[in-house]
Structure formats: structure tokens, C-alpha cells
Amino acid sequence: MPSLDSLNCRRELKIGDATYHYFSLPEAAQRLGNIDRLPKSLKVLLENLLRNEDGQTVQPQDLQAMVDWLDRRASDREIQYRPARVLMQDFTGVPAVVDLAAMRDAMAKAGGDPQRINPLSPVDLVIDHSVMVDRYASSSAFHDNVELEMQRNGERYAFLRWGQHAFDNFSVVPPGTGICHQVNLEYLARTVWTKEEDGITLAFPDTLVGTDSHTTMINGLGVLGWGVGGIEAEAAMLGQPVSMLIPEVIGFKLSGKLKEGITATDLVLTVTQMLRKKGVVGKFVEFYGDGLADLPLADRATIANMAPEYGATCGFFPVDDITLGYLRLSGRPDATVQLVEAYSKAQGLWREPGAEPVFTDSLSLDMGSVEASLAGPKRPQDRVSLGQVNQAFDDFVGLQLKPAAKEEGRLLSEGGGGTAVGGSKQSGEVDYEDEGHTHRLKDGAVVIAAITSCTNTSNPSVMMAAGLLAKKAVEKGLQRQPWVKSSLAPGSKVVTEYFNAAGLTPYLEKLGFDLVGYGCTTCIGNSGPLREPIEKAITQADLTVASVLSGNRNFEGRVHPLVKTNWLASPPLVVAYALAGSVRIDLIRDALGTGKDGQPVYLRDIWPTQNEIAQAIAQVDTAMFRKEYAEVFAGDEKWQAIAVPKADTYAWQGDSTYIQxxxxxxxxxxxxxxxxxxxxARILALLGDSVTTDHISPAGNIKADSPAGRYLSEHGVDKADFNSYGSRRGNHEVMMRGTFANIRIRNEMLGGEEGGNTLHVPSGEKLAIYDAAMRYQAEGTPLVIIAGKEYGTGSSRDWAAKGTNLLGVKAVIAESFERIHRSNLVGMGVLPLQFKPGTDRTSLKLTGKEVLAIEGLEGVELRPQMPLTLIITREDGQHEEVEVLCRIDTLNEVEYFKAGGILHYVLRQMIAN
Structure with a gap:
């Protein structure tokens, strides 16, 4: 729909022979008020409203509210935001396409045209979440892992191939290409988007939402984008605006430069810790300051990538010469680069030296103060200085646990993300036999060392540092320890190109860092099995072992079910820990090993200098990007050989265990x-703080004795072919059985024991949560989840809400919610409720055996954040009433909830019209 343009601010921008039309922010400011010091991220939102003004979803008052933000540095105004495009990965993308296919069926059943169910905005789906590290430390690892990936996921890939042909505006990047966020950074994003409309070319900021939390990475390129649930993304691509409050914006001022030997990973872990402490949940963070002039684009992208870890909606970097340089390097057309510069300057989106925008609040960092760091053992915001990792590990296993911590009871009260090991755990070790050799495995052993994830593999400086460190280690005669599963999974093929050009590939391979695939792998739990003798040793001796990965998530149970401590680190430190083989040494003071000359070798002996890294980075050139992205959507012969039925509606296979x-x-x-x-209502689970979407809907291994494992076995699937929960997200039967099935989740109804079990209160039986839910459903009993703070943190998993819905859960009552998951619950018709401050499951002395009622919904006009009454009936028959806050936050969400969910709302509208 054309904009009403009530402010008469549509203008032309001429660049060479090209003419672009755009909605001028300076012209709008002539009527709205001065916006020079408005944060640039909010200027992007203001342009979005100007361009989409229609008198209904966007009104003049919305435009004025954006400018009035400057007076209060905050706003309670709800706006309707329309991103230019949608980005998906296959774990969250497959269920989205399944939903679209089901909507087509429903439309046809209702007598409508199924072709009306079609993305209205461009959608790119990148298959990056399915490759697993089955083979490693071998020249055939990449080939073998791709073969296994294609075998396991043939049904899913055939379904996506159908979707690519059936839907307009829908493109699929085949497996073996790269990670969606790195492909987005290196190829898909444009910074300024264009669209042909009524015979003219319209220019506007490149914006997007993605079905992965780390969509935020693209903010490093001056592109406003963040992660939403798959449910919300589906609605966005079907023409529904993203409903949001005008956000608070926290300014983060950067000055100075990183010291010699300090990496972008160290910087981002420091920034993450600072912003978590500051408290930026639900807010925009915008980086500014003259330190940006020396901050490479790849470093910006690394910082922007981890916005979910510091809790912000996004971490935005404005456009400047660094942005243009990266666009040129990565092979964007000259016309695109010229448009980005001219448009950004015309709109006041260009970063000027010394600029000080107005922010809600701000903090600053002198990058010269950053020190070498890791994060762990179970949260990305828990930064630990390199020299303190061994102490942090010992603290974790309880060797020096403070008595006060025990008294606080937090070991059991942190139901999802809490400490996994109690204070009684003692240091252990055990001998094991492997290929004719005896090795000793100890607590703190690094059993997984993975260069993985878009966070760091998109950054040539840290990747080249890893290669150079490997080279020096090999020249010194060092080897990785035999119990370490090492892997290299870059986010794009460009990385392989520049490793080869710099001559570093052979050295990485000699240390076991052979290419295993182009995908997320270890960072999302696709680490694959450890060697059988090692798994047996860990289990038999109850060892607390470690993984070190260059990723962004290290929650319990995510990387590998037997690995209780997980540490985020820069790629060169991943290599260093593979050499050391343990996190219980101090890499600053202790030797990594003994060199071929018999002398101890220390980390400082093989750490590359900034000059060496710079010389290696000089090997990266534009030709590499153009070569690898020339036919990015084509795929290899295996992908092209997949048979694709061409039909408007999908031919569902009743016996499929992947797509239902x-x-x-x-x-x-x-x-x-x-x-x-x-x-x-009955309580299905009583959970503590920091329950993540990994706990609610795991993506990793499917246990044979779990409800999902039993379902697959009953349908003739061998355990070796179970694949992962993430790969089976197109089958609701598997996913509802996997809801709350994480082996590390703790249900306080069972004294805090680990595992996805609960108490079926009427019978007193302990059952798997799925089995109990099905029994309650048969009895006609509605269910409620009770939780603590930060419920639903982590990846934007729509199945965490879909599975909750299918289990018969009507409401989730928590102390606080993560933004995306709260929205997803509403989008699936599940009521999110929040305890008032001072009230929680502990103060209410809940045991999980209570009967609950929620009153105030019936016979009234539902409105955002209205108070409701929770009535608790205890085992002895006594009643207690407390007020809870309805976390349906916007008027749009009210309409979605009333319709039964956001997709239900869209489909009902289409059927009616």
C-alpha cells in the first residue's frame, strides 16, 4: 500500500544515471521537530513509519511519538514495524514452511485459493543447522558428514525444495554453504534496500527479522534486524506488522584500541558482561564514539551477534567508511556501495566523528582495558579472565564452594540454568583404553574443542589468529591431547579460501582441526558423539569435563549431554585448549606441553602478533567472496537431484517421521x-530461574527411553537414525514429546532432580512430562507452568511455545520473561502471566500439588497488561489469592490471543476476505 505521506516528505535521490525515491527524514523533521540527535536506530524506525503510513496501522501520532522520544528518552507508544525481509535457518524454517503448507490446506478446505498463502516479503532460508560432527580429525570428515546429513535429512530437504518452488519470494540456500548470519553478512544484506513500485525505484534502509536469535549480527553492517519466533516471522512474511513499543536505547561509547594479543572475542565477552550487568533486556543498544573509527566491520558483527547474550533486542552500529569498505571487500556491486553512502548521508544515518546522540542511558568502554577472557561454565555473560578459568572450574564443581552459597539454596532453586553440580563433588580421574593406548581422563578434561558458530568464524582476525597459532604449535612439536574432539566448522566457504591462501590449512589439520562442515555444529548441540571409551569413562567415573568452543551459547545440556561445563573462547584459545587438554591449568603461567626440543612451550610462545595477523588478513580479497557466492542458491549435485513434486499444496506422507x-x-x-x-488447573512443572528455550524445547540428542525416542522406535526408526530434536521440528508428534525433555531441566516438584519428569498429582506417579500431560488431557485438566526469573531465555524457538500449547498448558506464570518467548506464547494462545514484585513460587510456598484458578478473563474486554487474579487451593483446602500481571503487552497481541494465535488471526482474516 502506498504511503499517505501526510508530511509531504517523499524526495528523489540521483546517483549517476540512477534515480531513487525515498522518504526524507530531514524533510519530515521540518514538520515534526529536530531529530539530529535521535539515535540512528530510531531514525530507521521513523523512516519505516513514514514509508508505511496508512492512517490505520501507522498514523501521524506514531510519527510524532518517535520525535517526542527525545524529551523523555523513552516512550509507551506502540508502533507497527514492517521489516523489508525475513531470514530463516532450517531448524526454525522447516516448521514455518510446515505451517504455511498447513495454512494452504486449511484455505483450500475453507473454499479459498491456497495460492493466497504466500510470502509478501522476501524470505531467505539458509540450511545451516543440520550438519553434525560425526567424523572429525580426518581429511574425509567434510565429505562424510555431508553424506550423513543428506541421508538423515532427505525428507526435510525434499520438503524445502517443494517450498522453494511452491512459494513466491522464498529462496533456499542449500546445505554445505554456510551459516545464515554469515551468509547474510557476506552476501544477502545490502544496508540500503530497493524495491520497484509503480514504475519507480524506492530506496529505504535494509531491515529484517529472523527466526534465529543471532539475526542481530547484521546490525554490525548498519542493518536493523533482530530475532523473532518462527510464529512471528511467518506472520511478518504474510503481511502482518511486527507490533512493538518504541524502545529505550542504551548508548555504548567505545574509545581506544585493543592491546596487542587481545581479540575481538575478548572484547565481545567484556561488552556482554557489562551490558548484562547494566540491564538492557528488551532495549536497543547503539554503539557510538570515535573508537568505532578503528573497529573493523567483522569485530562490529561479532559484538552485534551476541546481543541476545547481553539481553538487548539488537546492538546497532551506524553506517560509516568502515561499512562501505566491507561492502566493497565482500563483492557488493559499486552501485550498491554508492547508494549506501549517498542515502545514509542524505538521511542523517551516517556516523559523524564526535557525534553524541541522545540515549535513554549510556555506558562506555576504553578498549585498551580489555583482557584475554572466556565465558563459562554455563552462561555467556559469565566472563572469566584467562588466568582464572581453572579457579572458576574448581568453584563450579564445588571444591571451594562458599558455605553461604549452599545456605542460599541456589543449587536446586535455579531450576533450568542453575548450577549442575553440588558441593560434594570431588576431583576424579579414570584410565581408559582407546586404540591400544591407555589414557587418563580427569575432571576438567577438554573433550570438545570446536571452532564453530557465526559469532567468530565470520571474523578473519580471530580465524587467522587460530591458524597462525596452529602453525607455531606444529613447528614447536605440539599435538592436541588424544581425548579432545576437535573440529573446524566455518560459517562460509570464504574462510576455507583465505585459510588456503594464507597457507594455514595444513597446520590446522595436523592438530585435528579438519573441516567438518559449513554450519553451526557444536554451538547448537550438533557436536556428535564422543569416542565410546571416552563416553564410558565420563559416565563411569562421573567426571565433570569441559568443552571449549568459539560460539555464543554454553547453556547446560546444549553442547553435549555428558559435558557439564562449557566455555566460550576465541578461535586461537580453542586451539590452545585442545593442546592443553584441560581447563584446570592456567594458560598464562602453565606450559601447554613439551616441544620437540624437550623444552616447555607456553601460550605466549606461540601466540601470533598483531602484525602477523594483519599480514594474514591481507590474503582476504573480493574475488573469494564473488567466487563462493556466484551460485549460492544452486547447491551441489545431491541437492539438485532431490525430486520435487510441483503442486500448490503439499502431499503429506502419513509414515514420515520428519514432516507431519x-x-x-x-x-x-x-x-x-x-x-x-x-x-x-494443575501444575505441570515448577521451575526455577533462567529456564531457557533449550530446556523447554531441546535441539540436541533424542534419548532412546524418552517419549520422543519411544515414538521413533515404534515407527521403525533405529536409534542411530534418531537425528536430533532440531532436525525433526517438522513433526509435532516428536516435538510435543520433546517439550521439557532436556536432561538438565529441574522440576522442583521432584525435589529438583534433573530430567524432564513430573508428578501426576492425582495418582502420585512420577512420569515423563509428556506422559503426565497426556493423562491430564484425558482427564480434562488444564495445566499451568510456574517458573522464576528470565523464563524462555536463549534461542528463538517457536516449538518452545508450540509444544507448550500441545501439552495442554493454558498459562505460564513466571517472575519475568525473555522477549521472544513471551511473544511466542501469546502467538500460540498460551497466556503469559507475571508475578508481582515480592511474590514468587518460593514466597507462596508452592509445592506443585496445588490446584490453581486464574480469574478476570471472562466477560471483560481483554486489554494489555491487565491485572488478573491467581487463586491457589492447597492440599489442605485452604485458599490464597494473589494478583498477577497479564503479559499480553500490545493491542495487536490481544487480537492474536482472542483468535487463538497469531497465525490463526492471519488465516481467519484471509478466509473472511
């Missing part, structure tokens, strides 16, 4: 469900 028709839209042609109070 979901039940969400069965009765969509009827009236929406009536909203009623919740009565006689």
Missing part, C-alpha cells in the same frame, strides 16, 4: 475459541 501435518488449523473456519477463566 500439524493440528493447529483444524477448525479454523469456525468461530474463534471463547476466552474463559482457567479453573481446576
Amino acid at each position: 501435518h500439524p493440528p493447529f488449523f483444524e477448525d479454523i473456519a469456525g468461530d474463534p475459541p471463547r476466552i474463559t477463566d482457567i479453573r481446576q
Whole structure:
């Protein structure tokens, strides 16, 4: 729909022979008020509103509210934001396409045209989450892992190939190409987007939402984008705006330069710790200051990537000469680079030296103060100085646990993300036999060392540092320890190109860092099995071992079920820990090993200098990018050989264990469900703080004795072919059985024991959460989840909300919610409720055996953040009433909830029209 342009601010921009039309922010400011010092991220939002002003979803008052933000440095105004495009990865993308296919079926069943279900905005889906590290430390590892990936995921890939042909505006980047965020950074993003409209070319900021939390990485390129749930992304691509409050913006001023030997990873872990401490959940962070003049684009992208870890909606970097340089290096056309510069300067989006925008609040960092760091053992914001890692590990296993910590009871109270090991755990070790050799495995052993994840593999400086460190280590005669599973999984093929050009590949391979695939691998739990003797040793001796990875997530149970401590580190430190083989040494003071000359070798002996890294980076050139992205959507012969049925609707296979028709839209042609109070509800799980979406809907291994494992076995799937939960997100039968099935989740109804079990209160039986939920459903009993702070942190997993819905959970009551998961719950018709300050499961002395009622929904006009009443009936029959806050936050969300969910709302609208 064309903009009303009530401010008459549409203008032309001529660049050479090209003419672009755009909505001028300076012209709008003539009528709205001065916006010179408005944060640049908010200027992007203001342009979005100007361009989409329609008198209904965007009104003049919305435009004025953006400018009035400067007076209060905050706003309670709800706006409707329309991103230019949508980015998906296959774990979250497959269920999105499944939903679209099911919506087409529902539309046809209702007598409508299924072709109306079609993305209205460009959608790119990058297959990057499916490759697993089955083979490693071998020249054939990449080939073998790709073969296994294609075998395991043939059904999913055939389905995506169908979607690519069936839907307009939908492109698929085949497996073996790269990680979606790195492909986005290196190829897909433009910084300034263009669209042909009524015979003219419209120019506007490149913006997007993505079905992965780390979509934020693209903010390093001056592109405003963040992660949303797959549910919300589907609605966005079907033409629904993203409803949001005008955010607070925290300014982060950078000055100085990193010291010799300090990496971008060290910087981002420091920034993450600072911003977590500051408290930026639900806010934009915008980086500014003259330190940006010397901060490479790849470093900016590394910082922007980890916005979910510091809790912000995004971490935005404005456009400047560094941005243009990267666009040129990565092979963007000259016309694109010229447009980005001219448009950014015309709109006041260009970073000027000394600029001091107005922010809600701010903090600063002299980059010269950053020191070598890791984060761990279980949260990305828990930065630990390199020299303190061994102490942090010992503290974790309880060797020096403070008595006060025990008294606080936090070991069991942190239900999802809490400490996994109690204070009684003692240091252990055990001998094991492997290929005719005896080795001793100890607590603190590094069993996984993985150069993985878009966070760091997109950054040539830290990747070249890893290669150079490997070269020096090999020249000194060092080797990785035999119990270390080492892997190299870059985010794009460009990395392989520049490693080869710099001559570093052979040295990485000699240390076992052979290419295993182009994908997320270890960072999302696709680390694959450890060698059988090592797994047996860990289990038999109950060892607390470690992984070191260059990723962004290190939550419990995520990397590998047997690895309780996980440490985020720069790629060169990943290599160093593979050599050391343990996190219980001090890499600053202790030797990594003994060189071929019999002398001890220290980290400082093989750490590359900044000059050496710079010389290696000089090997990176534009030709590498153009070569690898020339046919990015084509795929190899295996991808092209996949048979694709060409039809508007999908031919569902009843015996498929990967793709099944979901039940969400069965009765969509009827009236929406009536909203009623919740009565006689039981508590399905009583959880603590920091329950992540990994705990709610795991992506990793499927245990044979779990409900999902039993389902697959009953359907003829061998355990070796179970694959992962993430790969089976197109099958609701697997995913609902996997909901709350993480082996590290703790249900306080069972005294805090680990595992996805609960108490079926009427019978007193301990059951898997899925089995208990199904029994409650058969009994007609609604269910409620009770949780602590930060419920739903982590990856933007729509199945964490979908599975909750299918288990019969009507409400989740927590002390606080992560932004995306709260939105996803609403989008699936599950009511998010928040305890008032001073009230929680502990103060209410909840045991999980109570009967609950939620009143205040029935017979009233539902409104955002309205108070509701929670009525608790205890085992002895006594009642207690407390007020809770309804976390349906916007008017749009009210409409979605009333319709039964956001996709239900969209589909009902389409059927009606």
C-alpha cells in the first residue's frame, strides 16, 4: 500500500544515471521537530513509519511519538514495524514452511485459493543447522558428514525444495554453504534496500527479522534486524506488522584500541558482561564514539551477534567508511556501495566523528582495558579472565564452594540454568583404553574443542589468529591431547579460501582441526558423539569435563549431554585448549606441553602478533567472496537431484517421521475459541530461574527411553537414525514429546532432580512430562507452568511455545520473561502471566500439588497488561489469592490471543476476505 505521506516528505535521490525515491527524514523533521540527535536506530524506525503510513496501522501520532522520544528518552507508544525481509535457518524454517503448507490446506478446505498463502516479503532460508560432527580429525570428515546429513535429512530437504518452488519470494540456500548470519553478512544484506513500485525505484534502509536469535549480527553492517519466533516471522512474511513499543536505547561509547594479543572475542565477552550487568533486556543498544573509527566491520558483527547474550533486542552500529569498505571487500556491486553512502548521508544515518546522540542511558568502554577472557561454565555473560578459568572450574564443581552459597539454596532453586553440580563433588580421574593406548581422563578434561558458530568464524582476525597459532604449535612439536574432539566448522566457504591462501590449512589439520562442515555444529548441540571409551569413562567415573568452543551459547545440556561445563573462547584459545587438554591449568603461567626440543612451550610462545595477523588478513580479497557466492542458491549435485513434486499444496506422507501435518488449523473456519477463566488447573512443572528455550524445547540428542525416542522406535526408526530434536521440528508428534525433555531441566516438584519428569498429582506417579500431560488431557485438566526469573531465555524457538500449547498448558506464570518467548506464547494462545514484585513460587510456598484458578478473563474486554487474579487451593483446602500481571503487552497481541494465535488471526482474516 502506498504511503499517505501526510508530511509531504517523499524526495528523489540521483546517483549517476540512477534515480531513487525515498522518504526524507530531514524533510519530515521540518514538520515534526529536530531529530539530529535521535539515535540512528530510531531514525530507521521513523523512516519505516513514514514509508508505511496508512492512517490505520501507522498514523501521524506514531510519527510524532518517535520525535517526542527525545524529551523523555523513552516512550509507551506502540508502533507497527514492517521489516523489508525475513531470514530463516532450517531448524526454525522447516516448521514455518510446515505451517504455511498447513495454512494452504486449511484455505483450500475453507473454499479459498491456497495460492493466497504466500510470502509478501522476501524470505531467505539458509540450511545451516543440520550438519553434525560425526567424523572429525580426518581429511574425509567434510565429505562424510555431508553424506550423513543428506541421508538423515532427505525428507526435510525434499520438503524445502517443494517450498522453494511452491512459494513466491522464498529462496533456499542449500546445505554445505554456510551459516545464515554469515551468509547474510557476506552476501544477502545490502544496508540500503530497493524495491520497484509503480514504475519507480524506492530506496529505504535494509531491515529484517529472523527466526534465529543471532539475526542481530547484521546490525554490525548498519542493518536493523533482530530475532523473532518462527510464529512471528511467518506472520511478518504474510503481511502482518511486527507490533512493538518504541524502545529505550542504551548508548555504548567505545574509545581506544585493543592491546596487542587481545581479540575481538575478548572484547565481545567484556561488552556482554557489562551490558548484562547494566540491564538492557528488551532495549536497543547503539554503539557510538570515535573508537568505532578503528573497529573493523567483522569485530562490529561479532559484538552485534551476541546481543541476545547481553539481553538487548539488537546492538546497532551506524553506517560509516568502515561499512562501505566491507561492502566493497565482500563483492557488493559499486552501485550498491554508492547508494549506501549517498542515502545514509542524505538521511542523517551516517556516523559523524564526535557525534553524541541522545540515549535513554549510556555506558562506555576504553578498549585498551580489555583482557584475554572466556565465558563459562554455563552462561555467556559469565566472563572469566584467562588466568582464572581453572579457579572458576574448581568453584563450579564445588571444591571451594562458599558455605553461604549452599545456605542460599541456589543449587536446586535455579531450576533450568542453575548450577549442575553440588558441593560434594570431588576431583576424579579414570584410565581408559582407546586404540591400544591407555589414557587418563580427569575432571576438567577438554573433550570438545570446536571452532564453530557465526559469532567468530565470520571474523578473519580471530580465524587467522587460530591458524597462525596452529602453525607455531606444529613447528614447536605440539599435538592436541588424544581425548579432545576437535573440529573446524566455518560459517562460509570464504574462510576455507583465505585459510588456503594464507597457507594455514595444513597446520590446522595436523592438530585435528579438519573441516567438518559449513554450519553451526557444536554451538547448537550438533557436536556428535564422543569416542565410546571416552563416553564410558565420563559416565563411569562421573567426571565433570569441559568443552571449549568459539560460539555464543554454553547453556547446560546444549553442547553435549555428558559435558557439564562449557566455555566460550576465541578461535586461537580453542586451539590452545585442545593442546592443553584441560581447563584446570592456567594458560598464562602453565606450559601447554613439551616441544620437540624437550623444552616447555607456553601460550605466549606461540601466540601470533598483531602484525602477523594483519599480514594474514591481507590474503582476504573480493574475488573469494564473488567466487563462493556466484551460485549460492544452486547447491551441489545431491541437492539438485532431490525430486520435487510441483503442486500448490503439499502431499503429506502419513509414515514420515520428519514432516507431519500439524493440528493447529483444524477448525479454523469456525468461530474463534471463547476466552474463559482457567479453573481446576494443575501444575505441570515448577521451575526455577533462567529456564531457557533449550530446556523447554531441546535441539540436541533424542534419548532412546524418552517419549520422543519411544515414538521413533515404534515407527521403525533405529536409534542411530534418531537425528536430533532440531532436525525433526517438522513433526509435532516428536516435538510435543520433546517439550521439557532436556536432561538438565529441574522440576522442583521432584525435589529438583534433573530430567524432564513430573508428578501426576492425582495418582502420585512420577512420569515423563509428556506422559503426565497426556493423562491430564484425558482427564480434562488444564495445566499451568510456574517458573522464576528470565523464563524462555536463549534461542528463538517457536516449538518452545508450540509444544507448550500441545501439552495442554493454558498459562505460564513466571517472575519475568525473555522477549521472544513471551511473544511466542501469546502467538500460540498460551497466556503469559507475571508475578508481582515480592511474590514468587518460593514466597507462596508452592509445592506443585496445588490446584490453581486464574480469574478476570471472562466477560471483560481483554486489554494489555491487565491485572488478573491467581487463586491457589492447597492440599489442605485452604485458599490464597494473589494478583498477577497479564503479559499480553500490545493491542495487536490481544487480537492474536482472542483468535487463538497469531497465525490463526492471519488465516481467519484471509478466509473472511
